[in-house]
Amino acid sequence: MLYAGFMSAPLPPFPSHEEPSADAPELLQLGSPDDEPCLRADAARNRARLLEAAGKLVAEHGASCVTMEAVAAEAKVGKGTVFRRFGDRTGLLAALLDHTEKKFQAAVITGPAPLGPGAPPQERLKAFGLALLRRSADELDLQLAAEPSAERRYSNAPRRFLRGHVLILLRQIVPDADCELLALTLMQYLDPSMIHYRTRICGMPADRVEAGWLDLVDRLTRTAPSA
Amino acid sequence: MLYAGFMSAPLPPFPSHEEPSADAPELLQLGSPDDEPCLRADAARNRARLLEAAGKLVAEHGASCVTMEAVAAEAKVGKGTVFRRFGDRTGLLAALLDHTEKKFQAAVITGPAPLGPGAPPQERLKAFGLALLRRSADELDLQLAAEPSAERRYSNAPRRFLRGHVLILLRQIVPDADCELLALTLMQYLDPSMIHYRTRICGMPADRVEAGWLDLVDRLTRTAPSA
DNA sequence: AAACTAAACGGACCACGGTCCGATTGGCCC
DNA sequence: GGGCCAATCGGACCGTGGTCCGTTTAGTTT
Known part of the structure; x- marks a missing residue:
């Protein structure tokens, strides 16, 4: 488990499965070394x-x-x-996705550049999005089925981790911007339901969506022209 | 009904409630003048x-x-x-929201500038987001409860209408960009579940979120600096 | 106004997610 | 090995979304 607190506590009486609801997007805590x-x-x-x-x-x-x-x-x-x-059901489905999620997290943290460390942050950000888009292309059905309800959608551990990573990169690129909000916006572009809509319902080809990501990163990380 | 095909067809045998699944974000068809x-x-x-x-x-x-x-x-x-x-349940809840939705659409189409026509497109876009954020501040619980499943989330009529409007404005501002993708990204910033997360879970104050919208519009509508 | 028909009605029915609690059992201490 | 207890188990149970289909009724035709 690279992300913290996910399916680890002993589950007191019966249904607890508490995610640490306090949201601290600053740090990407790794905790919980061993599996179950x-x-x-x-x-x-x-x-x-x-x-x-x-x-x-x-x-x-x-x-x-x-x-x-x-x-x-x-x-x-x-x-x-x-x-x-x-x-609950989403927990089961999420556990099914856990393996590839961990692999992805490992690739981000310790893998080769440009996804892993070493490349300049903007390059990493672009590579990150492309990698996530490609991963979601497989798994998409499962990711959609595993989507939590609206109230918890952005609070779950894997998403928080990924967003935390984006946040760190953004802070290096545009330190003066409201990076939390930008990170949220960027991550939404990579949201499974969004991917589903663009590719399966609108029928957009993958390369257009990928180009859209690169363009989005460029636009969001541009610093003000004059003013 | 300012948006087309929403709860209008006579519902053939029993459960049909067909949204026209073909997605034509270009035109914002108004159709269906009278109510039911x-x-x-x-x-x-x-x-x-x-x-x-x-x-x-x-x-x-x-x-x-x-x-x-x-x-x-x-x-x-x-x-x-x-x-x-x-x-289904989301249909009932959506119908409950229909009144304010129609009012909002009317304000966008025929209301006073800058939300309505008359102002320059970028101004309208900014006003649009602010207005939508404020509307969602009330209604938020209902909007969350009315959220359709991931597969249909972006296909429903009200969202399509709003996105179509954003699309039209974007085309006027940055005609060379992939405006469909940008419109999708902008609308996601205004998504009820996103609003819920930012304000109720992260506790961001409304003015920060609103500033974030203005900033987002600026960044997305900037044309490439050099290159 | 009587007959006709398509539409609407309504509640029994089903499937599934989620909960409860008495029975069971793995792990530990003596 | 025997006994203890907390953790685990499992399936009966419940509420809710959604469906079906036999019955009723609004509107129309003659």
Whole structure:
């Protein structure tokens, strides 16, 4: 887990799954080094079986057919266990995306330039968006299905991490701007539902969307001309 | 109805509520002059009662407590009738927002400058965003509750209308840019869930968000400096 | 005004997300 | 090994969104 606090606390009574609701977009805290912390043997086994079952169902019938009961049945486990482990449906789907998310985060933090460190910040930002657009091209159905409700959409850990990264880069490029707001705007361009709309509904080709990203970065990181 | 095709077709067998899924962001078609077209007397009466009932429930207990059954019961009408009339829950909530939406559209099309016609396009664009931000400050709960699923989020009629307006203005300001993409980006800044996050979760003050809009418009409508 | 028909009605019905709580069991201490 | 207890389990249960289809009724035709 490169991002903090995601599916790690022992889940007090039953449904807690607390995301640290205080939002501190400044720092991208890494915390929680090991995966599932001290899960009881049966719990860990069931978790694995559930993820496997869910993955199988997604592969076979698509993300929209993954009901909690079906996953429980496929994993030969009670329905309550699924909810206990993953909180809710979006939690389960998010856990399914966790692997590629971690890989992506690792590539951003320690991978080769220009996505990873080494390149100038604006280059990194451009590479970041392109990489995210491409990742979402696969996974899109799952990402859409895993989208949390409007109230929590921008608060969840993976998004906060990614936005935090964008924020850091922006601060280096345009330190005088309101970088929090700019980061939010940039990240929205990469939002799964937006990607879905542009490519699947409007039918925009991928290269146009990618060019749009590069252009957006240019426009947002330009400093005022005169005035 | 200033926007086209929204809750107007006679709803063939049962659940149709077809939005014209072809997306033509170029023109903002006004169509459908009169309100509910040729609705049978009982249907029209029930529709009004349902809207009244829903409005009352929202006012009393908040949008989240508005269940379809509760509305049906309050209006003394069968549950099936609610779905027949409004398609689904988001349709009902959207209908509740329809009045202010129409007013807003009217202000944009025929109202006084700078929101309405007369002012230079960039001024209009800035005024547009500020007005929308302020409108969403009220209504926010309802707008969040009325948000359609990720697949349809950007396809619904009111959003398409607003985006079409932004598009027209953008074309006048930066004709050489990819205005569809820029319009999408601008509209996302005004998205209810985004507003919710910035103001209610991050706690940003309204004037910061408004300044952010003005800045965003400036940055996006700047033409390339040199290169 | 009687007959006719398409539309609207309404509530039983279903599927799914989410919760509860009594039964079970893994891990630890003696 | 035996006993203890907290964590886990699992499936009955509930509320809500959404559907179906037999029944009723508004509007029209003759």
